[in-house]
Amino acid sequence: xSKILICGGTGLIGSKxxxxxxQKNHEIVLLTTQxxxxxxxxxxxWNPNESFIDSQAFNGVNCIINFxxxxxxxxxxxxxxxxxxxxxxTKAILCLYDYIKTHNIKIEQFITAxxxxxxxNICSDKLVETSTxxxxxxxxxxxxxxxxxxxxxxxxxPVTIIRIGIVLSxxxxxxxxxxxxxxYYAGAIPGDGxxxxxxxxxxxxxxxxxxxxxxxLSGTFNGTAPIPESITSITKGVxxxxxxxxxxxxxxxxxLKLIFGKERHLLLLSSQKVSSEKIVGTGFQFxxxxxxxxxxxxxxxxx
Numbered sequence: 001x002s003k004i005l006i007c008g009g010t011g012l013i014g015s016k017x018x019x020x021x022x023q024k025n026h027e028i029v030l031l032t033t034q035x036x037x038x039x040x041x042x043x044x045x046w047n048p049n050e051s052f053i054d055s056q057a058f059n060g061v062n063c064i065i066n067f068x069x070x071x072x073x074x075x076x077x078x079x080x081x082x083x084x085x086x087x088x089x090t091k092a093i094l095c096l097y098d099y100i101k102t103h104n105i106k107i108e109q110f111i112t113a114x115x116x117x118x119x120x121n122i123c124s125d126k127l128v129e130t131s132t133x134x135x136x137x138x139x140x141x142x143x144x145x146x147x148x149x150x151x152x153x154x155x156x157x158p159v160t161i162i163r164i165g166i167v168l169s170x171x172x173x174x175x176x177x178x179x180x181x182x183x184y185y186a187g188a189i190p191g192d193g194x195x196x197x198x199x200x201x202x203x204x205x206x207x208x209x210x211x212x213x214x215x216x217l218s219g220t221f222n223g224t225a226p227i228p229e230s231i232t233s234i235t236k237g238v239x240x241x242x243x244x245x246x247x248x249x250x251x252x253x254x255x256l257k258l259i260f261g262k263e264r265h266l267l268l269l270s271s272q273k274v275s276s277e278k279i280v281g282t283g284f285q286f287x288x289x290x291x292x293x294x295x296x297x298x299x300x301x302x303x
Contacts, residue, residue, distance in 0.1 A: 002213065003027040003060045007046075007092060008067030012172045013113070013164075017065070017206045024210065029057055048095040049087075058105050063213055066112040068092035069145070077137060077263045086141055090148040097151045110152050111160040111213060116198055116224065116274050118142040118163055121266055127198075127274045129163070129220045137263055146220075158218035165198035165224035165274055167205055170298050174199075175238070182239050188248035190256055190268040193232035198224040198274035201288040201297070211284045224274040229291045237291060241299040 004021060008014050009030045018028055031046045031053065032038060038045045044057035048068070069089040075081050093112065100107055119127045120134035133139050142163075149159045166174045181187050200208075205223050212221065239246050256265040276286070288294035 001025050001027065002063050003029065004213070005029045005031065005057060005061045005064045006067070007031045007064070007096070008069065008113075011067055012169055013167060013202065013205060014065075014067045016169070016171075016202055017209055020203075020206045020210060027060075029061060031057055046095070048091040051095050051098060053095065053099045055103070058099075058103070062106070062108045064096060064107060064110050065209060065213070066093060066096070066110070069113070072115075072117075072138070072141075073264065073267060076261045082137060082141075086144055089141075089145045093145075093148040094151070097155075100157070101151075101155060107155075107157050109158050109160060109213060109216060109218070110149065111162070111209060112146075112149060114146050114161045114163045114220075115142050116163050116165045116222065116272055117267075117270075118146070119272055119274065122269070122271045123273070124271075125273070127222075127272055129222060129278055136266070138267070158216065160212045160218050161220040162205075162209060162212070162223045163220065163274075164205065165200050165222070165272075167202050168199055168294055168298060169202040170302050171202075175298070178235060179238050179242060182235070182244050182246070183242055185244060186248055187235060187239055187244065187246050189232055189235050189246070189250045191231075191250065191253055193230060193235075193250055195231045195269055195271040196228045196273050197231050197234055198222075198228045198272050199234070199291065199294075200225045201286075201294040203297075204286050204288055207287070208279060208284060211279075211282070215282060217282055221279045222274050222276055223279075224276050225286060225291075225294070226276050226280065226289045227291065228273050233291060234295075237295045238299075241295055 004026055009018055030043045032043055035045050044054035046053040070085055117138040119131055146161055152159050168175050208223055256268055
């Protein structure tokens with residue numbers, strides 16, 4: 001069994017992953033930026049902005065899984081917010097690298113979250129890990145995020161990058177935001193509804209992270225289900241499971257732009273067909289490859 005240091009483990013994905021890792025008898029250590037949450041047992045303080053990490057955090061650790069980074073869709077993309085989004089990702093990774101190098105810590109694998117936002121925002125072609133980077137702030141952000149892992153190569157530490165798509169969970173994130181207005185009979189589809197969404201059930205995503213760790217896979221992998229779906233299919237699927245009609249008309253693009261800003265609104269119009277063939281080729285099997293069964297599983301747990 002491995003002893004794993006997790007950064008950003010209190011978020012939607014990290015907290016679910018920790019449950020699954022513990023079920024598999026892996027030992028977990030967390031880094032937190034909130035001193036009040038430390039316990040000097042398995043939760044330790046760090047401050048990437050000041051390049052500080054509690055030295056006890058690395059005792060016996062052989063793998064790091066990183067989810068550090070502020071939520072992309074939470075606030076408008078002002079210049080200061082863009083800086084926050086970038087630094088919350090890159091500084092965290094570089095802080096880990098500097099500490100590991102300075103103290104000559106032996107780590108067998110560094111696994112980090114990334115995002116399918118690396119790819120073109122609107123693309124009808126199948127997107128694989130070697131596809132061309134997109135243009136705009138989000139693609140540039142993800143590129144810098146991933147490039148901050150490059151120094152680990154000088155330490156001969158294998159790096160695994162998981163480009164995560166839209167994560168489906170009723171506990172938060174995309175699905176929570178989508179289902180709340182639907183439950184109040186105010187659900188609406190953004191844009192023309194033809195946008196292709198590369199989604200993944202949260203259980204599959206967590207198992208994918210564990211698979212890359214246990215199989216010691218390095219390189220970049222897409223964290224998306226095999227069959228992308230339209231935003232209309234997802235919205236209608238949720239409405240059906242909640243037994244709610246979709247009464248509101250589609251939200252026009254100009255209205256999305258007014259509400260979310262000229263850059264942030266583009267995330268709602270993103271259309272990507274991201275391929276999971278590379279990770280499947282390693283032997284990984286999705287438990288929920290199809291949207292219908294994924295949504296049914298998630299909402300059955302809620303009922």
